[in-house]
Amino acid sequence: MNLKAPWVFTIIFSTCIFIIMAFYAGKASTNIATIDNLATSLDDLQLDVQHLEQELAKKTGIEVRSKNQKAPKADQAFAKAEALLKQGDLANAGLYFSNGISQEPGNWAKINRYQQSVLDYCRQRIDNGDYEMAFNVLGDMNTFMRTQALYVPVQDIEKLQQALTDLAQLKQSIVDKINQASQTETTQFVKTLLSQGDELLAQNLAAADKPDKITPHVEALKENLFALQSLDANVVEQKESSQITLQITQLENTIASLEQLLTTAQAANTISTLAQQATQFIDNAKKEPTQSDFVLYYLTSAESIIRQLVLVAPNMEMAKTQIATLSEQLDQAKQEIAKRQSERVWHEIEQALEQLEIEKNTTVQKTIEQLLQFRQRLAEKASKLSSIEVLEKAQAMMKKINNAIADLRSAQTRAYERWAINKITTFYNRYQNELGVGTDEDRVYSGIIEFLGNIDMRYLSTPAQTAYNEAFQKFYGELHDEQKIPISSKMTLMDKKPLSDF
8 A cells, every 4th residue: 555645645735724824814915926825835735635634535545535625624713713812812803713724624614704703893993993903804804705705605706706806895985984984083173273372363472472372372383384384185175175275374473573572571581580680790899899890890780781772772762761860870880889999099098197197306307208208108199099089189188299399399499598698608708808919829729629618509599699699709700710610620529418408
């Protein structure tokens, strides 16, 4: 007996069943061309299997088991599959259905039972609104049913065709429901957008509103505008389309207006913020001690902010008003601070004046030196004065000091001149007998050196200089020629009595 044929039959039949199950598990992932090729291959395999069955029966005398012998097991598989399907376990249900059908290939009752179970499952999914799941399952079922054309008897082909028609109609109903739902959702979405747009357009915002209120409103308008502009004109009704066009125009105009308003509001907010900062700097400068370096820092910062305001909004009346107000406040603060600082400096000047003590018996020169030192300190202090009132007081004091110094120097010069005239007079009275015949030239030479040599003519008035010159020339003419040049040289090089001695 040839044992090779049964093994061949077993292998071929198992391969066919495996291909069918694997094809179902793929859930229609293979394209139509592949399905047709597979169907042709399966058809050829089926003919080979039938031929092998006949040959085995002739040679071995063993008949192939009837399909009805597998019916109980197939029914069990179908019952299990239907129970799983009711539970929503589609994947495992498919395994049992495949198992049941594989036991009775081409049995239209079993195939139809499988189809009706799947159709019931899909209708439940449709009722629950799960259109995508139902559509996909029907697609897979359509592929499966078409492969059954290889196994069902010829008399059942028309039933198979009707089953495929039922599947196609149910799939089309799903497509219609999806389109209808999509249209309904689109219509509702458009109504919602238009309603939201009307609400946003109805809100009135004024220039007094702050940017943090205008900005989110503008963003909401832009979002609504973008949503309307993104709608597909093909899915919108004519009436809604005209409403959308009108509202888009209104939204664009409102956004442009609000953005201009926002710019103005932001500028106003910036102006207000800068004005507050400038005011704070001015207040800080007024509270700071007069000798603090921060006074100048605060005042300079406030002045810088005022200049910045001019750049932020040069044409805004609000900015002009703020600039004028702040400038006035800054000027007043400068005057107050300057007055305080000047009063402090003036107090130091008064203290220095009180410390200036001039003794009654002191020399004029020492008094002048003390006044010169005080005048120097007064000049240094006065350079720090910025208050006009206090500065005028310092200038008046400076004038008094200068007058006092001038008076002292004038008195000092007069004293020097009195001393010089007294020496000239004494010299003349003592040496007048030497004039004319019998002059003692050496005696006259020594007298000129003694009485006139240490007199500094720079401190003499014109009359005193005239007296000096007359006395000098009168006695100078009595000298020998060889004495004149030496005495002139000696008179020039002699130490002069300083003015400070008086």
